[in-house]
Amino acid sequence: MSRFIRFVETFNSLDKRWIFLAVGVAVVTATIFRLTFPEIPTPMVRAIYDKVETLPVGSRVLLPFDYDPGSEPELQPMADAFVRQCAEKGLKMYFIALWPLGQSMVEGVINRVLLEEYPQLRYGEDYVDLGYKSGGEGVIAVILTDLKKLYTTDARGTNIEAIPMMAGIANIRGFDLILNVSAGYPGLKEWIQYAGTPGNIPTAGGCTAVQAPLLYPYHPDQMLGLMGGIKAAAEYEALMMEGYPKFAENKARYLTALTRMGPQTVAHLAIIFFIVAGNVAYQIMRRRKGAAR
Amino acid sequence: MKRIVWWGLLGLVVLVLALRVAGGEMRSPFADLQGFGVWFAAFLTLAIVSFLYNDNPIYRFAEHLFVGVSAAYWMVMGFWSTLVPNLLGKLWPSLTARWFMPGLAEQARDPLWFLYLIPLAFGILLLTRLLPKGGHLSRWALAFILGTTAGLRLIAYLTADFMGQVQATLVSVAGYTPALTPGGAGVFSFERMFWDLVAVVAILSALSYFYFSKAHTGAFGRFSRLGIWVLMVTFGAGFGYTVMGRVALLVGRVEFLLADWLSVL
Numbered sequence: 001m002s003r004f005i006r007f008v009e010t011f012n013s014l015d016k017r018w019i020f021l022a023v024g025v026a027v028v029t030a031t032i033f034r035l036t037f038p039e040i041p042t043p044m045v046r047a048i049y050d051k052v053e054t055l056p057v058g059s060r061v062l063l064p065f066d067y068d069p070g071s072e073p074e075l076q077p078m079a080d081a082f083v084r085q086c087a088e089k090g091l092k093m094y095f096i097a098l099w100p101l102g103q104s105m106v107e108g109v110i111n112r113v114l115l116e117e118y119p120q121l122r123y124g125e126d127y128v129d130l131g132y133k134s135g136g137e138g139v140i141a142v143i144l145t146d147l148k149k150l151y152t153t154d155a156r157g158t159n160i161e162a163i164p165m166m167a168g169i170a171n172i173r174g175f176d177l178i179l180n181v182s183a184g185y186p187g188l189k190e191w192i193q194y195a196g197t198p199g200n201i202p203t204a205g206g207c208t209a210v211q212a213p214l215l216y217p218y219h220p221d222q223m224l225g226l227m228g229g230i231k232a233a234a235e236y237e238a239l240m241m242e243g244y245p246k247f248a249e250n251k252a253r254y255l256t257a258l259t260r261m262g263p264q265t266v267a268h269l270a271i272i273f274f275i276v277a278g279n280v281a282y283q284i285m286r287r288r289k290g291a292a293r
Numbered sequence: 294m295k296r297i298v299w300w301g302l303l304g305l306v307v308l309v310l311a312l313r314v315a316g317g318e319m320r321s322p323f324a325d326l327q328g329f330g331v332w333f334a335a336f337l338t339l340a341i342v343s344f345l346y347n348d349n350p351i352y353r354f355a356e357h358l359f360v361g362v363s364a365a366y367w368m369v370m371g372f373w374s375t376l377v378p379n380l381l382g383k384l385w386p387s388l389t390a391r392w393f394m395p396g397l398a399e400q401a402r403d404p405l406w407f408l409y410l411i412p413l414a415f416g417i418l419l420l421t422r423l424l425p426k427g428g429h430l431s432r433w434a435l436a437f438i439l440g441t442t443a444g445l446r447l448i449a450y451l452t453a454d455f456m457g458q459v460q461a462t463l464v465s466v467a468g469y470t471p472a473l474t475p476g477g478a479g480v481f482s483f484e485r486m487f488w489d490l491v492a493v494v495a496i497l498s499a500l501s502y503f504y505f506s507k508a509h510t511g512a513f514g515r516f517s518r519l520g521i522w523v524l525m526v527t528f529g530a531g532f533g534y535t536v537m538g539r540v541a542l543l544v545g546r547v548e549f550l551l552a553d554w555l556s557v558l
Contacts, residue, residue, distance in 0.1 A: 020345045073545020100370035132374045152378050157396040193453040209538035213531050221461040230541040260544045267540045
């Protein structure tokens, strides 16, 4: 038996843990060397960016953060980018969460982005945290007609009537845009089904890569744009860099998705190599067995 | 022998970490609460990743801890964000404001406050599952939850998924895209017409693959084989996106380990 065939045989029955190790090494190496690649924004991502850009100052944007730390590496860059763009444009931000841990994601964005980078913005006048509500799509169905039926206080326990930016909002039809960040159920699909489509409210958002194929059919009539996974987040950051050059100055802080796309690309190359090599090895062994018979 | 190698490796890692901490190159776990948190998070991350090698007690500890903490957090959040303001606050506003939420003080009692006794009763019925006898009473509450959810979802699916999707695809196949804003002009687009036509053919061919009342031969067989290709492309897209999602999570954890824990980035 030749050395090549012995190698092919070994490869054919390779323990999957070697593949895990190879992907791990690829990711660690690319992360250490900070590999980045240029991103070309796709029309679906650009549609969201353009929509936010064209909203008049003072427009109301509902930001439901329906995710938790489990999907933070994928979705946090999107959430940060949405909030930064809204803050730059002078839009009023209304945070809510249908996931219990979404509440802490909202608090994280407020502390990290709004309080640190935009200290001039005032809580209750420029942004408000309405907190978490359980009930999934039931919550959306109720606030489509009466927001104050469920939201009697904000997340800090302040009466909703005492919050200046809540004046004149009877239900979510009063919002100019819904920008959702979604990790599953309830998430962007439910916002489209229960708010965007019946309420005719412009709806868009970012989601985990796993969800993306299920949400594409809603584009463009029911969902004006979609950001699927870290790749789309990187595209959005590229647009932010183009529109607001100051964000290019500190990549580690403002362009986290772009920096994460380097290891992502290297890991994909490693996986593609294993898929191709595995199939080639399988075919070679199959033909050898066929010839032996 | 294998066990000695593993213990040797572990000892080496601990030694390197201790030297780095002593040299001030990375955060000490005993310096402050944040330092301890970072070390504990790093330990949990490695514990979860260790499952890739084999199932082990450290992995199971991390898994059980995650499930327990998540459930407890969920319960506490549900109590403070929903039960207190939306149930207790409606039934006994002044009492709730005095003891739980000062923000509710300015709110008058709802004239139909007694209606909230129904969800309170259903909530209590749900807890009867925990009793040794009378667990069947919880079915009333469950039946209500199931019925309401089914009703809500049926309408939403009919409006947004069935009607909305059919309209979005078929209207533009006819060469016309309705205006997105009220009073606006409709748009004609060859490109969209083409892609919607592709979508219609793809859906019909995929559905034909699951139609077993007719033999998959001749033109129908060829059409259903096209459906297999459509399904394969869909699964491939799903797989690709899943890989991207999982790798993104891995990158996130690697960044945490290298930057926040080891301080090498």
